[in-house]
Amino acid sequence: MTKFDEATQAIRVDETTYDVCLDPGYSIGGPLNGGYLMAVLLRAVVDASPHEHPVSTTTQFLKAPTPGPARVIVQQLKAGRTAAFTRATLVKDDIAHLEALVTTATLPAEQDVVYTGGPEHLMPPPDDCVRLPDPKPESGMTLNAQMEMRFDPPTIGWLKGEPTGRPEARAHFRMAEPQDPDPFVLALAVDALPPVVFSAGLRGWAPTVDLTWHLRALPAPGWLTLLGGGRLIADGWFDEEVEVWDSAGRLVAQSRQLARVGRG
Amino acid sequence: MTKFDEATQAIRVDETTYDVCLDPGYSIGGPLNGGYLMAVLLRAVVDASPHEHPVSTTTQFLKAPTPGPARVIVQQLKAGRTAAFTRATLVKDDIAHLEALVTTATLPAEQDVVYTGGPEHLMPPPDDCVRLPDPKPESGMTLNAQMEMRFDPPTIGWLKGEPTGRPEARAHFRMAEPQDPDPFVLALAVDALPPVVFSAGLRGWAPTVDLTWHLRALPAPGWLTLLGGGRLIADGWFDEEVEVWDSAGRLVAQSRQLARVGRG
Known part of the structure; x- marks a missing residue:
C-alpha cells in the first residue's frame, strides 16, 4: 500500500x-487539493458499487475541508448491469463539503477502440521539460x-513573467x-x-466550483501526460x-472544471 | 409564453x-429528449435558487420517463453570494428518473471577456446548410x-451512407x-x-448516461450554432x-456527455 493509497x-x-x-500532505496552502478529495470520495463509491470503475464523476466543491477525520455518505440511486449511479457526500x-454524482461501470482490461482522436499537443520528452521550484515550507x-511533474516550458513561462496569453498548462x-x-x-x-489561467496572465487562488471527469480507459504503467x-x-x-494520456498513447481521462478567477 | 415555455x-x-x-411533443421515438428534461428540471432549480442562471448542470439519466405529470424535488446544498448548489431529482x-447537481449564479447582461478562443469550425450560412427530412409520423x-436545424452538409453524410468517419455533427x-x-x-x-457517432459510421439509439453543461453567457437573439x-x-x-455559439459570435454553452453506443 502506497502513501497515496x-x-x-x-x-x-x-x-x-x-x-x-x-x-495534511495534499494541501495547496491551506485548502486540500480537489483531486485528492475526489480520490477519497471515489474510494467509498467504488467500494459500495457492484461495478469496478468510476467512469463519470461530477463534484461540487461546497466548502474547502481541513485535514482530519471525515465521512463519505453514499447513496445508490440505481444499479444496472452496465452502470450504477451513486450520490456521494463528503x-x-x-457539514457537507463535497457533493458528487458518480457513474460506475466495469471497463475491460483490453480496450476495444472504434475511433480515437489524437493528442492536440505533442509534448517534449520529460528530460526536455522543467520542474517547478520546490515551494517554500x-x-x-x-x-x-x-507528485513528480515535468512541465512543457512555454506553459510555465508565467513563472518568470512571460505568460503565453492563453489558458494552458x-x-x-x-x-x-x-x-x-x-x-x-x-x-x-x-x-x-x-x-490554466496563470498562463493567460492571471494570478491568485482559483477555486474550483465544480469538476466533471470521465475515466475512458485503465492507464498503463509509466508517466501520464496532462494536457x-x-x-x-x-x-x-x-x-x-x-486530457490525460497514458504511456501507451491512449486517452485515459477527460475533465472539465468551472472555476472562479482569483482575486490575488 | 411560448409552447416551449x-x-x-x-x-x-x-x-x-x-x-x-x-x-409528448419532445419525444425521440419513445423516450423524451434529455435536453428537454434538463430544461424542465432547471426551471424548478432556478425558481428555488437565490441566483438567476444555471451556470453548471450535471444530469444522470437513470431511466427514460414517459410523458405525463411528474415532480422535481430540489434540495439546496449551499447558497453563497457568488453561487448556489442544488441537488435535484425528477x-x-x-421513481427517480433524472438526478442532477446544478450550480446557479447570476451572469451579467454585458459580458466582460478576459480571453476567448474562437470556434473550431466555420459554419456555412444557414441557407447553404441542409435540413433533415421530416421524420415519419x-x-x-x-x-x-x-426546432429548426440546418446541418453542415458533410456531418450528415451518414444519411446517404457517407459518414465522415469521425464523430461530429x-x-x-x-x-x-x-x-x-x-x-x-x-x-x-x-x-x-x-x-455524433452516426458520423463515425455507427447507428442505433445512443442513450446518454450523463451530461454536464456550462452556461457561459446569456445568448443574443437569433440563430445558435451547435458544434x-x-x-x-x-x-x-x-x-x-x-459548443453553442450565439449570433453575436460568443461561446454561450459547453457540454460533454458520456453515452452508450447503440446496438441497433
Whole structure:
C-alpha cells in the first residue's frame, strides 16, 4: 500500500457510511487539493458499487475541508448491469463539503477502440521539460511533494513573467512514490496542474466550483501526460479542460472544471 | 409564453417540490429528449435558487420517463453570494428518473471577456446548410417539429451512407416557434444534435448516461450554432462535446456527455 493509497483509504462503517481521514500532505496552502478529495470520495463509491470503475464523476466543491477525520455518505440511486449511479457526500464536522454524482461501470482490461482522436499537443520528452521550484515550507504547499511533474516550458513561462496569453498548462505526471496509475491517481491528475489561467496572465487562488471527469480507459504503467487548456475567461469564471494520456498513447481521462478567477 | 415555455413549466408546490408535466411533443421515438428534461428540471432549480442562471448542470439519466405529470424535488446544498448548489431529482410514478447537481449564479447582461478562443469550425450560412427530412409520423419523433436545424452538409453524410468517419455533427439551431434563446433553450440545444457517432459510421439509439453543461453567457437573439464532436469511441462508450455559439459570435454553452453506443 502506497502513501497515496493510505491517504485515500475509506473504511466501510455500514452500507451508506465510510470513515476517511483527510491527509495534511495534499494541501495547496491551506485548502486540500480537489483531486485528492475526489480520490477519497471515489474510494467509498467504488467500494459500495457492484461495478469496478468510476467512469463519470461530477463534484461540487461546497466548502474547502481541513485535514482530519471525515465521512463519505453514499447513496445508490440505481444499479444496472452496465452502470450504477451513486450520490456521494463528503461530510466533515457535520457539514457537507463535497457533493458528487458518480457513474460506475466495469471497463475491460483490453480496450476495444472504434475511433480515437489524437493528442492536440505533442509534448517534449520529460528530460526536455522543467520542474517547478520546490515551494517554500511556509507556503503550506504540501501537495507538490506527492507528485513528480515535468512541465512543457512555454506553459510555465508565467513563472518568470512571460505568460503565453492563453489558458494552458501541460506536464508529464507521476506519483513521487512509485505507483502504477489507477483511476484514483487519475482523479488526482485531472486537478494537479496549476490553474490554466496563470498562463493567460492571471494570478491568485482559483477555486474550483465544480469538476466533471470521465475515466475512458485503465492507464498503463509509466508517466501520464496532462494536457490542459480552456476556452473562455469571462465575468470572473473560467473553464479548464484536461486530457490525460497514458504511456501507451491512449486517452485515459477527460475533465472539465468551472472555476472562479482569483482575486490575488 | 411560448409552447416551449409552457412545456417546461414548473409549478411550486412547496420549498422543495415542483409539479411539472412532461410533454409528448419532445419525444425521440419513445423516450423524451434529455435536453428537454434538463430544461424542465432547471426551471424548478432556478425558481428555488437565490441566483438567476444555471451556470453548471450535471444530469444522470437513470431511466427514460414517459410523458405525463411528474415532480422535481430540489434540495439546496449551499447558497453563497457568488453561487448556489442544488441537488435535484425528477420523479415520476414514485421513481427517480433524472438526478442532477446544478450550480446557479447570476451572469451579467454585458459580458466582460478576459480571453476567448474562437470556434473550431466555420459554419456555412444557414441557407447553404441542409435540413433533415421530416421524420415519419409512425417514428414517434415529435421533437424535430419543435426546432429548426440546418446541418453542415458533410456531418450528415451518414444519411446517404457517407459518414465522415469521425464523430461530429454541426448545425444552426433555433426554436420553430419564434423565441429568443435563453438558458432553458440552451439546455435543449446541447442535446439536440443527432449522436455524433452516426458520423463515425455507427447507428442505433445512443442513450446518454450523463451530461454536464456550462452556461457561459446569456445568448443574443437569433440563430445558435451547435458544434459537436467527440474524442473516443471505445468499449461501448463515447463522449460527445457540444459548443453553442450565439449570433453575436460568443461561446454561450459547453457540454460533454458520456453515452452508450447503440446496438441497433
